[in-house]
Amino acid sequence: MTSPLVLLVDDIPDHARRYEAALKQQGYRVHLVHTAAAALAQARSEPPTCIVIDVRLPDVTGWDLCRTIRADPALKETPVVILTHDVCEDAAGDSETSGCSAWLAQPSAAHDVPRVVEYVLAQGRPLPASSSEALVGATNCPACGSDRAHATLRLGSIQYFACQTCRLSWRVESAESVA
Secondary structure (H helix, E strand, C coil): CCCCEEEEECCCHHHHHHHHHHHHHCCCEEEEECCHHHHHHHHHHCCCCEEEEECECCCCEHHHHHHHHHHCCCCCCCCEEEEECCCCHHHHHHHHHHCCCEEEECCCCCCHHHHHHHHHHHHCCCCCCCHHHHEECCCCCCCCCCCCEEEEEEECCEEEEEECCCCCEEEEECCCCCC
């Protein structure tokens, strides 16, 4: 049996290498491309099991690429994960209107990417049951409860977060090693 194929769309070389290595380590085959145009050509040429898209691409946004994928009859059932730099109401709205299967806040530890792919594939459907189910690994501010918190710097197993509402910054340390 052939391993599931993940199409990784990311133009940031450091992120792309880390995510690709983490996916391969978990047994996925990976095609890496750097633009939306290349992603569409690759997906149409060899349909992937899942598509992982960075929201910031040089030719269009990841949200727009997801919308294009959802409009393509040959690709519309393919699960799509968006990697975004922000967790806020705008991103939640973009998630819902783009039709992505899940979105994950960056910077993510490399091992977070295969985990979210595994989660999305386990759902067995291209769209989440609800918009709140689409956000994977979300965190609210521990001080004010705002959902306008986002991941900032990641150093090894330590992830820093910042709240855009009350300006609190905090860190979370993972017990796992980070690739």
